Amino acid sequence: MTDAASDTTELDPTTLLSGTEPLFLVMNSASGSLDGHETRSTIERVLSESGKSYELMQVNTGSQLVETARRAVDLAREQSGIVVAVGGDGTLNAVANEVLGKDVPMGILPQGTFNYFGRMYGIPQDTEAALACLLDAVIRPVDVGLLNSHVFLVNASIGLYPQLLEDRETYKRRYGRSRPVALWSALVTLMRAHRSLHLQIDLEGKPRRDVHTPALVVDNNALQLKHMGIDRVGDIERHHLVAMTSRSRGTLALYGLLIRGLLSRLGDAENVESFSFDTMTVQPRRGRARMKVAMDGEITRMSAPLEFRISPDKLPLLVPRDPAMEEHP
Known part of the structure; x- marks a missing residue:
């Protein structure tokens, strides 16, 4: 904060x-x-x-x-x-x-x-x-936060999370807006096979490493981090963004992450990595000139590379x- x-x-x-x-x-x-x-x-x-x-x-x-x-x-x-x-x-x-x-x-x-x-x-x-x-x-x-000059207030993401949001909106239109509907749609989405992203991540202008992950989420809201059980509230208070990636690819592993998130214990999961940063550039290693991204629940497509940073x-x-x-x- x-x-x-x-x-x-x-x-x-x-x-x-x-x-x-x-x-x-x-x-x-x-x-x-x-x-x-x-x-x-x-x-x-x-x-x-x-x-x-x-x-x-x-x-x-x-x-x-x-x-x-x-x-x-x-x-x-x-x-x-x-x-x-x-x-x-x-x-x-x-x-x-x-x-x-x-x-x-x-x-x-x-x-x-x-x-x-x-x-x-x-x-x-x-x-x-x-x-x-x-x-x-x-x-x-x-x-x-900014993603390629576009504002996000709470979070921005690529990979599995935008798909979860798309499916959630479909279910909400059919069954109404409620938290149980949102949870059920997430379970249905996770039952399907998901392609892992192969990403090159650069932090503060320096190459960090390659990452294989089904999802990358960047958060700008300490309250949401707390509710997920990610212990990086202090990083948000120091004007940083917080990124989260998952190494889990199988359906059962993803179910486990979802349950941990609901129990505010995502930070305890050994397959979840989180880190804070000022500027992060994300580039897909293969193809994907344009990537599906979600910002505060709205989905769009953006040309790579993707740059995440706090707005000046x-x-x-x-x-x-x-x-x-x-x-x-």
Whole structure:
């Protein structure tokens, strides 16, 4: 977690927020666990009662999200306002990509299944509670990860994990969004055969070694690491990213890793290796000019090599005034 004392010297929230800033809310009705009508009604009621100036910019498909987020950033810059992302992890990610480096504060009303990013900074998932925090917030500059210049807030990955996410979305569309559905889809995915990746990993510009692994995950969230049982929370607090690889290839071994992860004992698994870094470059040894990657639950394809690093720009995030609300790892 970012050090609050040093951050406030970079960006003093008491001088940046007057309380009169208009809010430009980008709401993805197709995102996360949103009940679009109920969430919109709550936002309109709470903000109207508070007398806050706002514009709710609602989208119904992911394809509209980036363009709408850019428009919200432009309006916020013109009117000294704040951009607020309303939705799951993918929505927060898309809006953060547009906000980063634009000198515009960002708030979130998180609606994702696990809400690791919001919980890390004390932002509740309940919409009305999150709005109450937003209306009495301070700015905290926080670290975000970059994968080839694309922002990720929680994690980015290649290999098995993107496939798990693709299958999970299929099951969620069919059976609804819940943690049991997510677990069942993961078990079904692991039953299939998986190709191991052969990767060359360079750390801080120096060759490290070749790696054979079914998955590579890079994490920027100390709370998620703690819940997986990976003892590298201090590395995140020191502004590093944490990478995890697995040497397990068989289905039974992968089942074992999944169970350990659910029991927060992944760090005890002898087939799991974790390490922290500032900059890491990943290059496939064979073929794969473009690789399937997942960032905060959203899947895309990117050209190799893949470079992971902490962004030199921090994200000016609106967080609750009371630091006791943070969920410490």
